[in-house]
Amino acid sequence: MMRNRRDDTTTTLAATPAAANSQPWQLCLYVAGPSDRATRALANLRGCCEQHLAGRYALEVVDVQAFPEVARREQLLALPALVQRGPGRRKCLVGDLSNPEQLLRSLTAEAA
Amino acid sequence: MSYSQPPAAPPLPKLPKAPTGIAGLDEITEGGLPLGRPTLLAGAAGCGKTLLGIEFLVRGVLDYHEPGVLMTFEESADELAANVASLGFDLRGLEANGQLALDHVQVDRAQLAEAGDFDLEGLFIRLGYAIDQVGAKRVVLDTLEALFGGFHNEAVLRSELQRLFRWLKDRGVTTIITAERGEGHLTRQGLEEYVSDCVIVLDNRVVDQVTTRRLRVVKYRGSTHGTNEYPYIITETGISVLPITSLQLDYPVSSEIISSGVAGLDEMFTRRGWYRGSSVLISGTAGTAKTTLAAAFALAACQRGERTLYFAFEESGPQLIRNMRSVGLDLQPVVDSGLLHIEASRPTLNGLERHLVTIHNRLAEFKPSAVVVDPISNLVSVGSLLEVRGMLTRLIDYLKVNNITALFTALVSGRLGQEMTEEGIASLADVWLTVRDLEGVGERNRGLSILKARGMAHSNQVREFLLTDDGVQLLEVVLGAGGIITGTGRQAQRLLEERQAQAHAHELARKERELTRKRLVLEASIANLRTEFESVEEELRQSNREAEAQQHARQGLASGPASLPSTQPLG
Numbered sequence: 001m002m003r004n005r006r007d008d009t010t011t012t013l014a015a016t017p018a019a020a021n022s023q024p025w026q027l028c029l030y031v032a033g034p035s036d037r038a039t040r041a042l043a044n045l046r047g048c049c050e051q052h053l054a055g056r057y058a059l060e061v062v063d064v065q066a067f068p069e070v071a072r073r074e075q076l077l078a079l080p081a082l083v084q085r086g087p088g089r090r091k092c093l094v095g096d097l098s099n100p101e102q103l104l105r106s107l108t109a110e111a112a
Numbered sequence: 113m114s115y116s117q118p119p120a121a122p123p124l125p126k127l128p129k130a131p132t133g134i135a136g137l138d139e140i141t142e143g144g145l146p147l148g149r150p151t152l153l154a155g156a157a158g159c160g161k162t163l164l165g166i167e168f169l170v171r172g173v174l175d176y177h178e179p180g181v182l183m184t185f186e187e188s189a190d191e192l193a194a195n196v197a198s199l200g201f202d203l204r205g206l207e208a209n210g211q212l213a214l215d216h217v218q219v220d221r222a223q224l225a226e227a228g229d230f231d232l233e234g235l236f237i238r239l240g241y242a243i244d245q246v247g248a249k250r251v252v253l254d255t256l257e258a259l260f261g262g263f264h265n266e267a268v269l270r271s272e273l274q275r276l277f278r279w280l281k282d283r284g285v286t287t288i289i290t291a292e293r294g295e296g297h298l299t300r301q302g303l304e305e306y307v308s309d310c311v312i313v314l315d316n317r318v319v320d321q322v323t324t325r326r327l328r329v330v331k332y333r334g335s336t337h338g339t340n341e342y343p344y345i346i347t348e349t350g351i352s353v354l355p356i357t358s359l360q361l362d363y364p365v366s367s368e369i370i371s372s373g374v375a376g377l378d379e380m381f382t383r384r385g386w387y388r389g390s391s392v393l394i395s396g397t398a399g400t401a402k403t404t405l406a407a408a409f410a411l412a413a414c415q416r417g418e419r420t421l422y423f424a425f426e427e428s429g430p431q432l433i434r435n436m437r438s439v440g441l442d443l444q445p446v447v448d449s450g451l452l453h454i455e456a457s458r459p460t461l462n463g464l465e466r467h468l469v470t471i472h473n474r475l476a477e478f479k480p481s482a483v484v485v486d487p488i489s490n491l492v493s494v495g496s497l498l499e500v501r502g503m504l505t506r507l508i509d510y511l512k513v514n515n516i517t518a519l520f521t522a523l524v525s526g527r528l529g530q531e532m533t534e535e536g537i538a539s540l541a542d543v544w545l546t547v548r549d550l551e552g553v554g555e556r557n558r559g560l561s562i563l564k565a566r567g568m569a570h571s572n573q574v575r576e577f578l579l580t581d582d583g584v585q586l587l588e589v590v591l592g593a594g595g596i597i598t599g600t601g602r603q604a605q606r607l608l609e610e611r612q613a614q615a616h617a618h619e620l621a622r623k624e625r626e627l628t629r630k631r632l633v634l635e636a637s638i639a640n641l642r643t644e645f646e647s648v649e650e651e652l653r654q655s656n657r658e659a660e661a662q663q664h665a666r667q668g669l670a671s672g673p674a675s676l677p678s679t680q681p682l683g
Contacts, residue, residue: 032233068241076234095228
């Protein structure tokens with residue numbers, strides 16, 4: 001399910017991979033290995049995105065355990081962490097994203 | 113509070129320790145921090161927690177070849193590197209050599225929101241990555257508590273911290289976790305609950321406008337440690353904790369005797385000097401030649417080829433050399449040859465700790481056989497009596513352990529000063545000399561006496577001494593009617609004795625003459641008597657002769673020839 005990356009090139013799980021970089025919602029979910037919490041977070045995120053942002057988002061999932069230097073660069077502490085680079089300023093939401101309303105509010109706060 | 117004390121049974125495996133390389137700290141902790149375990153370093157702002165942590169890492173790399181990881185939560189790595197560069201710690205250089213990994217963790221609540229269940233795996237991964245990057249044996253987390261500012265969910269945070277400390281132990285890295293001092297607790301966030309192996313508290317106190325930093329090992333599981341508060345300072349080369357001392361009185365001692373540098377003084381000890389490695393105190397009021405005695409000792413030590421360190425708290429080096437030359441003690445050659453090092457500074461320039469740290473550092477650098485501190489009493493001006501006493505105790509301990517002969521001078525002025533020496537270090541001094549003014553009518557003379565000399569008998573006399581062109585000269589004891597006589601009294605006594613001797617000689621001569629006279633009288637009398645006797649004898653003979661003549665005449669008339677003896681009686 002999850003895919004790793006070697007560098008900054010984006011691997012997307014978006015509906016339209018070809019247009020990943022041009023999507024308004026640039027999302028990246030950082031997880032630590034295949035854990036229940038990670039799976040839950042991803043499921044919650046995808047559910048929300050498909051429901052509200054279908055076709056307008058690019059999602060990348062990174063296993064930080066495999067690429068620890070990313071954790072340093074991205075200043076990650078708590079995992080899972082959803083980093084949203086757009087729209088608006090960079091922000092970070094940590095946890096398993098189990099509250100859909102909060103997730104949606106966070107995703108759409110700047111875009112409204 | 114439970115202090116771990118070792119059981120009495122001797123052959124126990126010692127807790128493995130990681131030496132910090134920080135001067136003094138390893139002595140207090142008896143070897144360093146618990147190896148492979150976390151140590152909590154708590155302290156208020158400005159105590160030098162971060163610095164101590166960084167020094168632990170840098171010394172680890174440089175002195176023990178143990179790479180380290182520095183994870184900072186407050187200052188950025190660049191800021192830290194710049195801050196400690198002035199202490200000669202080149203963090204960037206070590207990082208470039210692959211001996212040190214730096215990671216600055218930014219905790220920014222503004223960028224961070226919590227949505228559901230999370231853990232701090234990211235921190236673990238970063239730390240693990242940094243450790244693997246350099247093969248770290250040492251880790252410093254500075255200041256972990258900053259995490260509490262980043263997350264709302266304290267329960268998660270606490271369980272994660274607990275996990276972190278266990279994880280660090282499992283990784284076997286020796287870790288220092290710094291934390292802010294809290295009200296009523298050792299740390300603001302109660303981190304001491306999680307770190308049970310070793311807790312060190314730093315403290316920053318201002319007493320009488322003098323700041324003193326102190327360090328205390330609150331807890332050290334599985335090991336003994338010094339339990340006192342130890343002052344420490346931040347020097348040009350990092351943190352220095354005092355004391356650098358032995359906590360036991362079990363050092364080896366020397367039986368070798370060395371000279372005091374004053375021949376006459378040596379004679380006052382039955383063994384002609386004092387033991388090597390002993391501590392000598394010379395106390396006295398102003399102008400009693402304490403410095404001269406100290407310089408004589410230093411010069412003698414140098415002339416034996418021993419390295420000597422002279423701490424002058426009153427005079428500059430050149431001034432001391434000039435002044436001592438005037439009494440025939442030429443220190444310049446031994447200074448030039450490098451045997452004597454004069455370290456001059458004003459006591460008020462620094463706090464007490466800094467002075468003692470300076471002394472310790474110089475001792476470590478110079479490795480002298482003899483040390484002079486002239487005078488220790490000046491140190492009182494920068495510290496309380498109690499502090500000075502504590503410091504000197506430690507200094508003397510250190511000197512003794514290293515078999516360094518130490519000579520201290522102490523200025524005594526009135527009652528207070530006397531107490532200082534008595535309570536201060538007199539009990540620590542092995543030999544205590546006092547020099548004093550022997551003030552008489554219109555003059556002062558210098559007297560020297562031995563108050564104590566451990567391990568040997570000594571003279572109990574107060575000896576007068578002079579500062580001559582050839583150094584210190586002890587004068588022979590002159591005993592007068594009222595005790596020992598000095599100065600002009602000494603001259604007077606000598607004149608008196610001369611007069612007495614003259615009078616005695618006169619008397620003798622007079623008696624001689626008297627005798628001669630008597631003999632003459634006697635002889636005259638004898639002659640008189642003899643003359644008298646002779647005249648009586650003469651008279652008697654005369655009478656006899658006359659009587660005989662008469663008898664002859666009578667016999668010639670009666671019987672003719674005189675054939676009969678004259679004595680024949682007439683039948």
